[in-house]
Amino acid sequence: MVIGDLLSNSAVQAWAIASVLLGLKTMGAGVYTSSLRIRNHVYNAPEDYVMQGHEPPQEPDESIERARRIHQNDLEAGVPFGLIGFVYALTDPSTAALWICFGGFILARTLHSITYARALMPHRTIAFSIGFLILIWMAIASLVELIG
Amino acid sequence: MVIGDLLSNSAVQAWAIASVLLGLKTMGAGVYTSSLRIRNHVYNAPEDYVMQGHEPPQEPDESIERARRIHQNDLEAGVPFGLIGFVYALTDPSTAALWICFGGFILARTLHSITYARALMPHRTIAFSIGFLILIWMAIASLVELIG
Amino acid sequence: MVIGDLLSNSAVQAWAIASVLLGLKTMGAGVYTSSLRIRNHVYNAPEDYVMQGHEPPQEPDESIERARRIHQNDLEAGVPFGLIGFVYALTDPSTAALWICFGGFILARTLHSITYARALMPHRTIAFSIGFLILIWMAIASLVELIG
Numbered sequence: 001m002v003i004g005d006l007l008s009n010s011a012v013q014a015w016a017i018a019s020v021l022l023g024l025k026t027m028g029a030g031v032y033t034s035s036l037r038i039r040n041h042v043y044n045a046p047e048d049y050v051m052q053g054h055e056p057p058q059e060p061d062e063s064i065e066r067a068r069r070i071h072q073n074d075l076e077a078g079v080p081f082g083l084i085g086f087v088y089a090l091t092d093p094s095t096a097a098l099w100i101c102f103g104g105f106i107l108a109r110t111l112h113s114i115t116y117a118r119a120l121m122p123h124r125t126i127a128f129s130i131g132f133l134i135l136i137w138m139a140i141a142s143l144v145e146l147i148g
Numbered sequence: 149m150v151i152g153d154l155l156s157n158s159a160v161q162a163w164a165i166a167s168v169l170l171g172l173k174t175m176g177a178g179v180y181t182s183s184l185r186i187r188n189h190v191y192n193a194p195e196d197y198v199m200q201g202h203e204p205p206q207e208p209d210e211s212i213e214r215a216r217r218i219h220q221n222d223l224e225a226g227v228p229f230g231l232i233g234f235v236y237a238l239t240d241p242s243t244a245a246l247w248i249c250f251g252g253f254i255l256a257r258t259l260h261s262i263t264y265a266r267a268l269m270p271h272r273t274i275a276f277s278i279g280f281l282i283l284i285w286m287a288i289a290s291l292v293e294l295i296g
Numbered sequence: 297m298v299i300g301d302l303l304s305n306s307a308v309q310a311w312a313i314a315s316v317l318l319g320l321k322t323m324g325a326g327v328y329t330s331s332l333r334i335r336n337h338v339y340n341a342p343e344d345y346v347m348q349g350h351e352p353p354q355e356p357d358e359s360i361e362r363a364r365r366i367h368q369n370d371l372e373a374g375v376p377f378g379l380i381g382f383v384y385a386l387t388d389p390s391t392a393a394l395w396i397c398f399g400g401f402i403l404a405r406t407l408h409s410i411t412y413a414r415a416l417m418p419h420r421t422i423a424f425s426i427g428f429l430i431l432i433w434m435a436i437a438s439l440v441e442l443i444g
Contacts, residue, residue, distance in 0.1 A: 023283070023287055045217065045267065051270065071224065078228075079374040079375060080319035080374075083316065086382075090312065122347065132323070143316055164438065167383055172376075172435050174372075174375055194358070194415070195416075223372065234382075
């Protein structure tokens, strides 16, 4: 069957594993935000405060704003990866390129979240930049293959 | 042709229908926000107020902030679905699993938006959790198939 | 190999090019925001101000808030495109439809960002609406092909 054939390709396999891991990683940022909300009694909506029996805080909670920025940055990286990653896999790159791009991206994005949560600079910028450059590389390599 | 073969697979078909419906549902959250903006005269940018001949409100409009949170939550669920859903379909799960995962996800996300708009708790949390668990299930089932 | 076959289809090729270009365009919105942050000394996190030796501004910087809205709007359009675009390509539309949908979408989204950055109304709304209608068209055409 065609479907089995598609997943039997090692580039598509590598993309599939990376894509699922990135999905889980992004969801992890949401779980992290939620856990801080529960711990700090800072919720999403007025009805949540009523249900939990707490008052909204006077000022935004910085740890939760930080968690939201981490999650938002994951979306800002996850959308381009979703748009570029599968196309790149379909151009059937070398095994070395696959490992560097997909493995490197998951690692860079995970380190970005950890360094952001711990307020580590310039580590956060380095992790972000590595992920960004990998996306640029995959995009250019794909376009060269598609148009060139 | 290969393309026809891919869509002839029932798992890819189920994913394709769910993916398009989820895209439309997310766009619906944007339309909902826009309609509240027009009704309440609360816009995105300074030039919109000039064009519409209204003054910006002194405080954020809670109904529009709620609509924005609904839309944002759709993005936070749509990105992992985009990253995980197609991979899961490629692992060719059973028809029952497809219906529960894809049908359940669309239903849960739609109910999340409705219960959020109507400030219904804990219904909103239940709807969110069902969608979340379906994503986790699809991710783990995919990884087991890919790596196991 | 199946992978080569998939990319040899002209609809998948057109989608692949559009998807990569949209990914790059969305990343461009992030780069635009970052460049304004560096120029205006307005950063993401408290530790960034410490590292750069600047004080946080008293009020939000409108040019950066505008850049963030541009980026956010790209995510709100990129998620539905990611969910709908590949499915649409798999339904193997005509060459004319491919050009209008994929070319038109990239063009409309690029014009949306430019007109938003320059505060041009109603040009921004027109560009947004064209992109929106193309998504709706692709979604309906896909569902008709899948279900009809």
